[in-house]
Amino acid sequence: MNNLLETPIEYLKGVGPQRGELLRKELQIFKYSDLLNLYPNRYIDRTRYYKINQLVDSASEVQIIGKIIHIKTVEFGKGKKRLSATFVDETGQMELVWFQGIKWIRENVKINVPYVLFGKINSFNGTFSMAHPEMELLEEHKASLRSAMQPIYPSTEKLNSKGISNKVVIKMMQQLFVETHVLFAETLPTYLVEELQLLPKHLAMFNIHFPKSQELLSKAQFRLKFEELFFIQLQLISKNLIRKHKIKGHPFDKVGDYFSTMYTHYLPFELTNAQKKVIKEIRNDLGSNAQMNRLLQGDVGSGKTIVALMSMLIALDNGFQACLMAPTEILAAQHFNGILELAKPLNINIKLLTGSTKSSERKIIHQELEEGRLHIIIGTHALLEDKVKFHNLGLAIIDEQHRFGVEQRSKLWHKNTIPPHILVMTATPIPRTLAMSLYGDLDISVIDELPPGRKPILTVHRYDSNRLKVWKFIRDEIEKGRQIYIVYPLIQESEKMDYKDLMDGYESISRDFPLPKYAVSIVHGQMKPSDKDEEMRRFSEGKTNIMVATTVIEVGVNVPNASVMIIESAERFGLSQLHQLRGRVGRGAEQSYCILMTGNKLSNESKTRLETMCKTNDGFEIAEVDLKLRGPGDIMGTQQSGVLNLQIADLIKDKDILQLARYHAIQLLKKDPGMEKPEHQKLREVFIALGKKKNIWNYIS
Numbered sequence: 001m002n003n004l005l006e007t008p009i010e011y012l013k014g015v016g017p018q019r020g021e022l023l024r025k026e027l028q029i030f031k032y033s034d035l036l037n038l039y040p041n042r043y044i045d046r047t048r049y050y051k052i053n054q055l056v057d058s059a060s061e062v063q064i065i066g067k068i069i070h071i072k073t074v075e076f077g078k079g080k081k082r083l084s085a086t087f088v089d090e091t092g093q094m095e096l097v098w099f100q101g102i103k104w105i106r107e108n109v110k111i112n113v114p115y116v117l118f119g120k121i122n123s124f125n126g127t128f129s130m131a132h133p134e135m136e137l138l139e140e141h142k143a144s145l146r147s148a149m150q151p152i153y154p155s156t157e158k159l160n161s162k163g164i165s166n167k168v169v170i171k172m173m174q175q176l177f178v179e180t181h182v183l184f185a186e187t188l189p190t191y192l193v194e195e196l197q198l199l200p201k202h203l204a205m206f207n208i209h210f211p212k213s214q215e216l217l218s219k220a221q222f223r224l225k226f227e228e229l230f231f232i233q234l235q236l237i238s239k240n241l242i243r244k245h246k247i248k249g250h251p252f253d254k255v256g257d258y259f260s261t262m263y264t265h266y267l268p269f270e271l272t273n274a275q276k277k278v279i280k281e282i283r284n285d286l287g288s289n290a291q292m293n294r295l296l297q298g299d300v301g302s303g304k305t306i307v308a309l310m311s312m313l314i315a316l317d318n319g320f321q322a323c324l325m326a327p328t329e330i331l332a333a334q335h336f337n338g339i340l341e342l343a344k345p346l347n348i349n350i351k352l353l354t355g356s357t358k359s360s361e362r363k364i365i366h367q368e369l370e371e372g373r374l375h376i377i378i379g380t381h382a383l384l385e386d387k388v389k390f391h392n393l394g395l396a397i398i399d400e401q402h403r404f405g406v407e408q409r410s411k412l413w414h415k416n417t418i419p420p421h422i423l424v425m426t427a428t429p430i431p432r433t434l435a436m437s438l439y440g441d442l443d444i445s446v447i448d449e450l451p452p453g454r455k456p457i458l459t460v461h462r463y464d465s466n467r468l469k470v471w472k473f474i475r476d477e478i479e480k481g482r483q484i485y486i487v488y489p490l491i492q493e494s495e496k497m498d499y500k501d502l503m504d505g506y507e508s509i510s511r512d513f514p515l516p517k518y519a520v521s522i523v524h525g526q527m528k529p530s531d532k533d534e535e536m537r538r539f540s541e542g543k544t545n546i547m548v549a550t551t552v553i554e555v556g557v558n559v560p561n562a563s564v565m566i567i568e569s570a571e572r573f574g575l576s577q578l579h580q581l582r583g584r585v586g587r588g589a590e591q592s593y594c595i596l597m598t599g600n601k602l603s604n605e606s607k608t609r610l611e612t613m614c615k616t617n618d619g620f621e622i623a624e625v626d627l628k629l630r631g632p633g634d635i636m637g638t639q640q641s642g643v644l645n646l647q648i649a650d651l652i653k654d655k656d657i658l659q660l661a662r663y664h665a666i667q668l669l670k671k672d673p674g675m676e677k678p679e680h681q682k683l684r685e686v687f688i689a690l691g692k693k694k695n696i697w698n699y700i701s
């Protein structure tokens, strides 16, 4: 059976080399099995026939039985022609119109013979018309293998224009089922099909293409969505299990002085329960024989830095080194300053390595690192350079992981003979469903509470016309000793215009908030790193009241005294970016504010984003809205994974099915990690074949 499904598509009756080439190029359909996995993206009820006097403007596609009583060629425009026919049934008449294939239509269309018409209606001044309708003689229509609901397949303009219409795809599918008598072998274990009352595979495949009823269609969709997500979860979870069993990690079973001294004497604040919970989860991972691969999710300002430090101290207590890699120099410097401050009493050697580290300093760092005299190193991708050699790297922490490509992570991975334990931190909350798919091969820890005393940031939307009032508010806040961020979009595609906006903004703010009463810093991506650091330092030391910046400060900058975030042209930012920027304030005990400035013209989507920001501070809730607005494909980091090449499931609409699939995949692998039991044989075959076809995650090179 399977080799029949491997037949190249051009051998299917009615396809041939030309159509085969088109299907390959346009829909990546190479062989029979690819065509079978081309699932319809919607269905049309073909049991419903309209009378002409029942037509209404909003009816999208309709079916009508009637006859053509008259047909003529009409000239319009410069020598352009169209074919116009009068189509009637017992209740009225309408016009049919063709702009192409006029000759063929004239020669083949029959007058006064009952036809079934199918297509989209247009209406103009109460009269109805249909352009390029699908037409079938009534007796043929009744004889054809037509299911109650006609599938509408994903198609392309090019396919249509080259004669591969939806109707042709349906005929191919019918031919495929005839040629292969496709009796699909059941791929899921019988106990699972029975427990979940899933439609058997072959019935699901038949009813997804030729649904016999709405109920059977829904069951077929559920079964195939479950199966697709189930295999993905099997791959992700088994990768996790394989890693746990195969890749030994250094067991950090010693709770030493660094960790306990810090924990008992030098914490600047009481840890939140969430921070304690996560540190415990990390501790357990590090103490086990397996290599840790954990994703730490924590909303902006939730206190991930202290968790990272405590994890690194466990590595140091067990005689190993630790590193933290961040995506930007500003974030690396921020982590370095934060960790240096926190760890000051412990007298450990911590250094920062970025692209702008002077070569003299770099040499010392390389030497200390290789000799094991440098305990913790924090940096950017500079850590990945071959010259950077560790004495014995035990723990690698990667911040904002989705910005690092897979190859960069694996480079860090291979700095040692035994790979280090890995802790991935992301401040961009990823909706649970996406996290289960994108990071399904990692264990996940969530810091789901903010430090005590934090007041939710008050967020408001103001138009540019309210600027004077906003400026007055800023003066009042500065009077109280607070500091202000004013952020401009500097987005690649219109860099020149945005850059001008930023500089104009900086000029006008320096004018409106003049020295000596006020002092303004500026930071953007085109400045020299040393200048950026200097400006950031002046602001964080309170030497300037206002920081004019671009999104380069979006992640990780921590100035607890800054209480106002003004975001200019806020309608141009995505939700997660707005949330990250807002998270730069609200990090102290003072009431903080976020003011979203926009022009008057706003798209509906922009309005939804602004309303969401004003409504909630919860990063996870915001991420859900963001996922709905932008779809999983746009969320940072998804491009690297194959998990989103879904054929039929939808990560947003099918999150319940995803959770069910993940649950059963975990249960199955708990009982039979190698899928060796007799009832899992077929499953195992499909699992291995799938693993070869689309490797869900090349996370471990």
Ligand SMILES: Nc1ncnc2c1ncn2[C@@H]1O[C@H](COP(=O)(O)OP(=O)(O)OP(=O)(O)O)[C@@H](O)[C@H]1O
Residues within 6 Å of the ligand: 269, 270, 271, 272, 275, 298, 299, 300, 301, 302, 303, 304, 305, 306, 427, 451, 452, 555, 556, 557, 558, 560, 583, 584, 587
């Ligand atoms: N348990 C706590 N109690 C009080 N303050 C805390 C606590 N944990 C962290 N903080 C403080 O909250 C601020 C934010 O901490 P941190 O920078 O670690 O957050 P974060 O999760 O890294 O935020 P971001 O993702 O925005 O970088 C810091 O000033 C830190 O000192």
